[in-house]
Amino acid sequence: MSMSLRRVQSLNILQNFQLSSRDVSRNLKRDFSLLSVSGTELGQSGLLSVTGHRSPFRTYYKHEVEVSKRIQWKRPERVPCILPEKSGDLSGLPEVDLNEPPPLFKDSTEFQTASETVKRIFGLKFQTSAERRQAKIDAMTKQVKRHKLDNKSVEVKIAKWTAIIRNLQEHTTKFPQDRNAKADLKEIIEFRKKRMKLLRTLDYRRFEWILETLDLLFKPAPSSHERVERKKSMRWLTAEYIEKVKEQKLNEYKEALNSQKIGFLKSKLSTMEAIVEEEKAFGVIPSFTEEDLNQVKETLRLKIEEEEKMHPSHQVEKEVY
Amino acid sequence: MAAKAVVSRGASLLLGTCVPCVKTNASKFKVRRLVLDTYLHMYFPEYEYIYAHDPQKICKTGDSVLLKKLPEKLTTLITHEVDRVVYPLGDVTDPVTGKKVTFNHYRESQDAETELYGPLPTRFQYDKAPPRGWQEDKKDLTHRETYIKYNDDGKDQKYAI
Numbered sequence: 001m002s003m004s005l006r007r008v009q010s011l012n013i014l015q016n017f018q019l020s021s022r023d024v025s026r027n028l029k030r031d032f033s034l035l036s037v038s039g040t041e042l043g044q045s046g047l048l049s050v051t052g053h054r055s056p057f058r059t060y061y062k063h064e065v066e067v068s069k070r071i072q073w074k075r076p077e078r079v080p081c082i083l084p085e086k087s088g089d090l091s092g093l094p095e096v097d098l099n100e101p102p103p104l105f106k107d108s109t110e111f112q113t114a115s116e117t118v119k120r121i122f123g124l125k126f127q128t129s130a131e132r133r134q135a136k137i138d139a140m141t142k143q144v145k146r147h148k149l150d151n152k153s154v155e156v157k158i159a160k161w162t163a164i165i166r167n168l169q170e171h172t173t174k175f176p177q178d179r180n181a182k183a184d185l186k187e188i189i190e191f192r193k194k195r196m197k198l199l200r201t202l203d204y205r206r207f208e209w210i211l212e213t214l215d216l217l218f219k220p221a222p223s224s225h226e227r228v229e230r231k232k233s234m235r236w237l238t239a240e241y242i243e244k245v246k247e248q249k250l251n252e253y254k255e256a257l258n259s260q261k262i263g264f265l266k267s268k269l270s271t272m273e274a275i276v277e278e279e280k281a282f283g284v285i286p287s288f289t290e291e292d293l294n295q296v297k298e299t300l301r302l303k304i305e306e307e308e309k310m311h312p313s314h315q316v317e318k319e320v321y
Numbered sequence: 322m323a324a325k326a327v328v329s330r331g332a333s334l335l336l337g338t339c340v341p342c343v344k345t346n347a348s349k350f351k352v353r354r355l356v357l358d359t360y361l362h363m364y365f366p367e368y369e370y371i372y373a374h375d376p377q378k379i380c381k382t383g384d385s386v387l388l389k390k391l392p393e394k395l396t397t398l399i400t401h402e403v404d405r406v407v408y409p410l411g412d413v414t415d416p417v418t419g420k421k422v423t424f425n426h427y428r429e430s431q432d433a434e435t436e437l438y439g440p441l442p443t444r445f446q447y448d449k450a451p452p453r454g455w456q457e458d459k460k461d462l463t464h465r466e467t468y469i470k471y472n473d474d475g476k477d478q479k480y481a482i
Contacts, residue, residue: 076473086482090460144445147438154424155445200463201383203423204411208456209445217460219482220341220382222467233471 071237073230082185084169088193088217093166094139096132098125103138137163143213154199155210161192162214262307265300272296335388336407337371339380341466347399348375350388373401381454382463383410412453421447 079086101122105111111122124132140163144155168185172178196218200207211218226232272293276286337350350371355364373388374395380386385408388401413422421428428447435444457464462480470481 074473076470143443145441146435146444147441149438150441199411200461201411202413204381204409204453205447205450206423206445207411208453208461209450211456211460217462219462219467219480222469222482226469226471228469228471237472 071234071241073233073237075228082169082172082182082189087165087189088219089166090217091215093136093163096135096139099123102127102131102135133167136167155206158192158195158210159214161188165189165192262303265296265303269296269300333390337386337388339382339384339386341382341464343465346374346376347372348380348403350386371401372398373403374399375403379403379406381410384408
């Protein structure tokens with residue numbers, strides 16, 4: 001293992017240290033040994049314990065160990081863009097009765113007067129897949145139609161694309177090798193997203209209504225594309241962690257100060273009263289008026305009430321016979 | 322960036338576009354300014370981001386908002402306050418007639434057309450629909466900036482893509 005000259009020198013300095021003073025060497029051993037980093041101490045307090053003198057070149061390793069314990073990075077798995085998680089489809093297609101005839105035959109008198117076997121053969125179950133898909137699209141567009149002949153409004157178009165997308169998503173799970181379907185699916189998803197974005201700028205309330213009725217989730221695209229990298233992610237996670245520690249420390253400090261408030265106010269009140277009494281005894285105009293004293297009493301009362309609300313341990317327990 | 326400081330320092334009234342922001346009592350705005358390139362004799366846009374005091378969060382992402390300069394800074398970031406929302410996004414009013422507009426036609430004419438065909442109860446109705454923003458943070462996440470997921474911590478990251 002190759003060692004830089006600087007590091008060798010620094011190690012020599014350390015050895016000299018150890019030889020010169022026994023106490024210092026003991027301190028160094030305690031501080032720099034990796035075994036001294038106890039898991040429980042770190043996990044509970046979440047703070048670095050700084051004791052004694054530290055040298056930067058040796059603390060680096062300790063620091064690395066501690067960081068890996070607190071901040072962990074795991075590369076997220078790639079989610080294909082055609083899956084419902086990415087496309088924003090929160091639910092599937094509406095249910096279609098496969099024993100029903102296709103919409104074209106529904107109102108025909110010949111079909112209605114036909115025998116049961118004929119009706120069964122003409123049901124959606126025995127029709128082509130295109131017919132079944134059309135039935136699903138019809139069921140979807142029915143939820144948002146303005147009038148009976150509406151097939152060109154924005155909401156109907158979006159409902160239609162949604163039905164096609166969900167149908168293709170089902171298809172691609174069954175046949176993952178169908179690359180043409182996957183390519184089509186990606187294209188339609190992107191097309192729908194673009195139209196939704198446009199609809200939002202033109203008619204916000206209708207956009208929200210469509211999200212609710214068709215059960216879609218709309219996430220805008222991020223403003224900048226950031227590649228997923230270990231080093232960058234670790235930096236972001238560290239910044240997040242530091243913020244958390246800062247907040248925790250601040251809250252602890254605030255609590256510590258708040259707990260001293262009642263005692264301080266009591267002592268303040270007693271000293272103020274003593275000063276006033278003494279000044280009265282000497283015949284001097286008192287430096288505190290009644291109002292000042294009352295103000296302190298009021299704040300003290302409020303503080304005590306607040307404390308009781310927060311920690312209701314002072315309540316008298318009722319005896320049960 | 323000497324040119325950029327001009328916008329926030331100079332004019333007392335600004336027209337900005339609202340952009341996603343996490344702050345609870347303030348909104349972030351993008352203000353555009355055209356700067357002359359003396360070499361090309363052409364104007365090019367430059368953008369500056371400004372935080373304005375908005376305690377009720379009336380501004381949605383994409384709204385065009387009139388901003389007023391505060392006599393004193395509220396914080397190091399917040400220098401302006403929201404005067405009024407000039408153009409609410411997706412809720413356009415025709416300035417000549419004062420009627421509400423969707424796409425390139427009036428809402429009234431759209432409703433009249435539906436009436437002719439015989440309206441269905443499934444249709445969208447402006448009178449019965451809730452006000453803008455009722456799906457915020459539920460199914461419409463445009464009020465926050467999204468990011469590409471960089472860490473798999475096992476939790477549900479709502480704003481990650």
